[in-house]
Amino acid sequence: MRSVRAKTTIGATAVVAVALVAAGFAVLMVLRAYLTDQAELQAEVTAREVASRIAAEGDAGPITVPSTEDxxxxxxxxxxxxxxxxxxxxxxSGTGSADVTPEPRRSGGEDPEEGDTGDEPDGDDPDRGHVSGGPPRFSRGEATVDGESAGYVFAAVDVTIGEGRDVTVYAGAPLTVEQDAVESVREAMLAGLPVLLLVVGSVTWLVTRRALRPVEDIRTEMAAITASEDLSRRVPEPGTRDEVARLARTTNETLAALESSVERQRRFVADASHELRSPIASLRTQLEVGEAHPGLLDVPGAVADTVRLQQLAADLLLLARLDAGERPGRSRVDLGALAREESSQRGAVDRVPVTVVAADGVEVLGSPGQLARVLGNLLDNAQRHAAGAVTVSVRREGADAVLAVGDDGSGVPEDERERVFERFVRLDEARGRDEGGAGLGLAIARDVARRHGGTLMVADSPAGGALFVLRLPSA
Structure with missing residues (x-):
């Protein structure tokens, strides 16, 4: 049973069936109790009427029972x-005695039905009795009246009819009404239960099919997108505001993100191929010339192209690792020490000096190599565009460690401040490739910052150029 529709229908039908059976059982119990109470009330009324009649007659003669129908x-x-x-x-049965034949009354060894013996003076009234005021006692049994047998509930009432003489009146009320009513209701419930369950199952099936139709449309469209590999297509979004509509919107957002990612990947591969083609072609040309004319071999140029190829390959490898979700290390890195070490390695060979203003003890958790790569890329970019000075500052702001690299160059236009972090983007297209680089440094720096839980933004430097601000959680 793999269909959600079938599972929902069976589950709903089963729940309704259990609820109906429980409710029917409760109704039958309440009905039985109500009818039994009515029968007990009738039996009690009859027993008290007969008892009152017997008490009124007193002990003067034999006890007689008035007609009580059924x-x-x-x-x-x-x-x-x-x-x-x-x-x-x-x-x-179920009363004080199973005998239905009255025994003759005996008083002083004589039968009272033989008449007055003269022992009692004429004119004396018989002693009047009284009915017990206590609650009646109930019992169940069977009785045969005029050839018809049935179940009865009996009410027992005590009567005192003479000095020291007590009798108990048992009066019954038939239970056939209760039994017939309960049986009729039970049969009606049993007959209606399958029909009601069929209706519930059918309605649930139809409602579930209608509710799941947008899901099937989404599945069909996703299958078509997978088969065609056309990520520009979108699944239909129903006009409702339920979970299915949210699922469709989320699916379309996922498709849009996937399309954007694939497009970036395609551009990345194309740009990487283009960037690699130039140094490889240059290096091949130099080697071919050197092979034909050894005296014309430009060894420094070949070495430069080789170094550039090596750096580009390293950048592409790092980007691939970042895109694959590689987690950075968890070493403690002192940003001040890192800045001083990086600037000291550049000091004598760079045309633009680097000034470091760093507070002590500003540490973060991360990969020393990747953070050094970020700082190196920022310094390369600053020295490439600076007029005469580059400044590195390290400080703590609240719970963050802040590393800022500023220059006194022309700066970055405000509408280009996000674009500079895209891969293979160079704003100054007039620069040669060797001078401008491949356009991967800032993209790598931002990716590394994000992997470390931080941010990398660009603003205006107090010196007039660009100010790149790296903000990381403090260790």
Whole structure:
């Protein structure tokens, strides 16, 4: 089951099924409890009516039970003997006695139904009884009334009808209404559950298909882009503001970034090929001339071209490593010491002197070699454009270490200050390639700064030229 639509439909249907079964079970329990309470109330009402009638008749004669339609009544004395039953009661269980035949009342060894014996004076009223005021007791059982058997709930009420004589009235209410109602509701639920689940599954399937249609369109377009390798194409963006629309926008942003990266890579390869072609052609020409005319071989020129090739290859290798995500080292580097060391190596051979103003103890974490490469590239650029002075300053600003390289040259126009950090870009196209370099120094410097968690920006120097500011997190 690999389809998200199928998984969603099955999951939603299963959840609804569990919820409906639980809800149906709860409804059945509530309905059963309600109907049982009603049956117990009916049984209690009948039992109290019969008990009140018996208490009113007192102990003057045999106990009689009034007609109670389909509600069986049984009267049992304290010895468990049945003394009265309702009409047509043929069988009973769950009460005080299973006997449905009343036993004759005996008082002084004589049957009260044989008439008055004259032992009691005429005119004396029989003792009136009373019904117990306590709550009834309930039980369940079965009874057969006029040949029909059913389940009943019985309510038991105690009655005192004479001195020392207590009986218990059991009155039943049928449970057929409760059983029929519960069974009907259960059958209706069982019949409606599959239909409802079918509706839920169908609706979920349709809604999911409609919701996932933009995703399928995105997938189809991505497959076409992959097959055609045309990164200028974009996936369709739905007009909604949901997750699918955000996915489409993010996908298009990724495609745009990938297209830009591939384009930069293509330009980089083309520019690198172009930059390498010139010194290689020059070196080949000199070697061919030297082979044909040894006396005309320009050895210093060949060495210069070789050095330039070596530097260009080193720059391209470093850029490739940076593009591959190589992490810099985590050594502690003193920027002040690094600046003094780099300027001292240049002092006697460079036409423009370098002045270093560095605070002590300004340290960062990183690669000493890469940071030295950044400073060297900045100094090369400053000395190439300076009129007569280059200044290097190192200081701490808050949590950052700041290294600034300024010159007194013509500076960088404001609208060109980001372009100078692009690869193979030289603003002064009039300069020769040997003087201007390949245009990789500042691009390498910014990439290294970013890899170290810092920034490299260009501004105006107080001396009138350009001021390159390297800002790195302090160690």
């Amino acid at each position: 509600r069986p009544v049984q009267v049992v004395d304290e010895d468990g003997r049945t003394v009265a039953v309702s009409k047509d009661l043929e069988k009973v």
